[in-house]
Amino acid sequence: MTTPTATTPSRWKRFRNSYLVYSFKRDWIAQFCLAIFLCLLLGAIFAPWLAPMNPYDLTQISILDSELPPLWIDGADPLFPLGTDAQGRDLLSTILYGARVSLIIGFGAVMLQALIGVTVGLMAGYLGGRIDAFLMRLADIQLSFSTLMVAIIVGALIKAVFGGAVYSDYAVWLLVLIIGLAEWPQYARTVRASVLAERSKEYVDAARVMGYRDRRIMFRHILPNTLSPIFVISTVQIANAIISEAALSFLGLGMPETQPSLGSLIKSGFDYLQSGSWWITLIPGAVLVVLVLVVNLLGDWLRDVMNPRLYKG
Amino acid sequence: MIAFLIKRLMHAFVVMFVISVISFAIQSNLGDPIQQMVGQSVPESQRAELREELGLNDSFLVQYGRFATNALQGDFGYSYFFNEPTTEVIQRHLPATLELVIAATLIIVVFSVPIGVYCAIRPRSALSRFFMSVSIIGISIPVFLTAIMLIQLFAIGVDFSPFPVDTGWGQWLNGVLSTEGGMPSYGRGNDLTHLFGTWDSNFFSLDGLTYLVLPAVSLASIMLPLFIRLIRAEMLEVLQSEYVKFATAKGISLKRIYFVHALKNTMLPVITVGGVQLGTMVAYTILTETVFQWPGMGLMFLEAIQRSDIPLIVTYLMIVGLIFVVTNTLVDLVYGLINPTVKLTGKPA
Numbered sequence: 001m002t003t004p005t006a007t008t009p010s011r012w013k014r015f016r017n018s019y020l021v022y023s024f025k026r027d028w029i030a031q032f033c034l035a036i037f038l039c040l041l042l043g044a045i046f047a048p049w050l051a052p053m054n055p056y057d058l059t060q061i062s063i064l065d066s067e068l069p070p071l072w073i074d075g076a077d078p079l080f081p082l083g084t085d086a087q088g089r090d091l092l093s094t095i096l097y098g099a100r101v102s103l104i105i106g107f108g109a110v111m112l113q114a115l116i117g118v119t120v121g122l123m124a125g126y127l128g129g130r131i132d133a134f135l136m137r138l139a140d141i142q143l144s145f146s147t148l149m150v151a152i153i154v155g156a157l158i159k160a161v162f163g164g165a166v167y168s169d170y171a172v173w174l175l176v177l178i179i180g181l182a183e184w185p186q187y188a189r190t191v192r193a194s195v196l197a198e199r200s201k202e203y204v205d206a207a208r209v210m211g212y213r214d215r216r217i218m219f220r221h222i223l224p225n226t227l228s229p230i231f232v233i234s235t236v237q238i239a240n241a242i243i244s245e246a247a248l249s250f251l252g253l254g255m256p257e258t259q260p261s262l263g264s265l266i267k268s269g270f271d272y273l274q275s276g277s278w279w280i281t282l283i284p285g286a287v288l289v290v291l292v293l294v295v296n297l298l299g300d301w302l303r304d305v306m307n308p309r310l311y312k313g
Numbered sequence: 314m315i316a317f318l319i320k321r322l323m324h325a326f327v328v329m330f331v332i333s334v335i336s337f338a339i340q341s342n343l344g345d346p347i348q349q350m351v352g353q354s355v356p357e358s359q360r361a362e363l364r365e366e367l368g369l370n371d372s373f374l375v376q377y378g379r380f381a382t383n384a385l386q387g388d389f390g391y392s393y394f395f396n397e398p399t400t401e402v403i404q405r406h407l408p409a410t411l412e413l414v415i416a417a418t419l420i421i422v423v424f425s426v427p428i429g430v431y432c433a434i435r436p437r438s439a440l441s442r443f444f445m446s447v448s449i450i451g452i453s454i455p456v457f458l459t460a461i462m463l464i465q466l467f468a469i470g471v472d473f474s475p476f477p478v479d480t481g482w483g484q485w486l487n488g489v490l491s492t493e494g495g496m497p498s499y500g501r502g503n504d505l506t507h508l509f510g511t512w513d514s515n516f517f518s519l520d521g522l523t524y525l526v527l528p529a530v531s532l533a534s535i536m537l538p539l540f541i542r543l544i545r546a547e548m549l550e551v552l553q554s555e556y557v558k559f560a561t562a563k564g565i566s567l568k569r570i571y572f573v574h575a576l577k578n579t580m581l582p583v584i585t586v587g588g589v590q591l592g593t594m595v596a597y598t599i600l601t602e603t604v605f606q607w608p609g610m611g612l613m614f615l616e617a618i619q620r621s622d623i624p625l626i627v628t629y630l631m632i633v634g635l636i637f638v639v640t641n642t643l644v645d646l647v648y649g650l651i652n653p654t655v656k657l658t659g660k661p662a
């Protein structure tokens with residue numbers, strides 16, 4: 001659009017002067033949320049270096065240390081600041097590793113959802129006609145069932161077909177697949193709605209007159225103009241995916257206890273709640289809530305700022 | 314209207330057909346019924362005979378035809394674990410789940426409407442802001458975690474005493490921060506009122522209600538924030554409309570405008586979303602029932618998965634599919650009836 005001259009500001013400068021950054025600087029809730037999210041993200045990424053011990057390494061665990069309370073309660077061991085779980089694993093370390101697994105699955109599942117959903121939405125919106133009717137009917141049917149329900153059923157069936165051992169081995173990939181497949185219609189509908197608005201614009205006509213192929217017009221011309229709603233629902237979808245993963249793990253259809261995510265930590269701690277060891281389940285629970293909450297709040301803020309015409313319904 | 318009705322029914326029929334094909338594919342590909350029926354010692358020739366007799370060698374279509382015919386007559390086969398017809402197992406577990414859903418719905422309706430309306434009428438008041446922040450926190454807490462926290466607070470109890478115990482105010486503050494616990498958090502209790510058939514109810518005794526409270530609140534917690542936000546958003550939109558301004562200009566009392574004129578049009582979209590969410594709540598019963606060991610369909614389904622009880626899993630899928638399809642179809646039809654502006658033939662707007 002703009003011709004590159006000497007006065008055109010660099011990409012970084014344009015970003016810094018954008019409305020997005022301007023409103024971010026004025027919104028302390030968004031700053032606070034981003035800060036917490038980055039802390040959790042960095043903690044998760046660098047878990048192998050930050051965590052005091054490796055919860056996957058059985059040689060570092062002693063059953064004698066099991067169910068120690070966190071520091072601020074009598075009977076705690078200063079070696080384990082957040083206490084230990086029933087197997088004697090340091091809770092701080094398992095939470096860092098667990099957040100890592102939860103975030104990997106959350107981002108992975110959203111990437112898969114976006115891949116399927118954006119492709120389907122572009123095709124339905126741009127090509128129209130029978131393809132549109134068929135794809136959107138498919139999305140409607142799947143959306144009329146709760147996404148969580150679809151995920152639970154698919155997870156249960158995969159587990160029944162392949163058996164528990166195989167399921168645990170490939171749990172991360174299977175969860176990405178299950179949650180990705182369960183929630184693609186959200187993307188498809190959002191993208192289709194924006195494509196319908198873009199399709200009749202002149203630049204699309206121009207591209208068509210120039211003889212570009214449909215695929216090029218869809219991905220190179222229309223897609224960049226539908227990015228802001230995609231961006232906004234992505235944040236909400238990451239929060240949803242993390243919750244879905246935790247729910248599946250809690251039901252025993254997710255990560256095994258040997259390679260825990262936040263959800264399976266909550267599940268394994270729940271058995272010890274009645275005996276008074278509340279920290280095993282409630283501390284990972286609190287981390288999960290904070291993670292999902294900051295992502296949701298950032299999503300709210302993004303929606304207000306970018307104000308895309310989100311597809312209602 | 315009749316064209317719309319037929320179209321919606323056809324749609325529902327196609328969805329049920331797809332669900333039944335998927336269910337049948339699961340049933341015919343998972344597990345070996347012969348293995349389940351006879352022991353290890355039965356020779357291969359006899360097995361083959363039995364296989365032929367039961368029609369397991371027929372083509373997929375013939376077998377599906379038989380499955381569908383039986384299913385339409387309410388015959389879904391026998392549960393491996395309970396050794397009785399799966400429909401009877403489901404019938405035994407269905408009332409518990411329905412009661413949970415009914416109780417949660419009551420909680421949602423009673424709280425979401427007044428709070429949502431209040432937040433729309435006074436969007437800038439401190440209380441509204443408080444409700445809106447609580448609701449976004451509520452959305453971010455997974456339902457099983459709400460359930461666990463409720464158990465910790467009201468079943469186990471929290472002894473939190475950061476203030477000095479030897480002073481009067483310290484004791485009082487500690488008392489405020491601590492909870493006693495003692496609420497039941499496991500199962501449905503024994504004091505159930507028999508209604509009819511397999512339906513025993515928790516609603517008609519105080520003891521039964523205490524068992525119902527925590528599971529119902531945690532199930533409601535997932536939908537309540539959504540409804541509050543939805544009602545608020547719709548009401549805010551309605552309050553901007555011309556007819557509300559006109560009613561104000563006419564001098565009708567604010568109370569009447571809010572609760573008679575505006576609320577009516579607010580509830581239209583809320584009812585449709587609500588109907589669909591009722592179906593969705595079935596999914597969340599699986600989580601709630603697992604935490605509270607509530608003997609309903611969700612817990613039964615999860616146990617059936619652990620026991621690889623394929624016929625029971627398949628029956629559950631069909632029944633839940635039916636619930637979803639029926640609620641969605643009903644919601645569409647009701648919406649078409651009460652809102653004449655909806656394009657009934659489903660043409661794109």
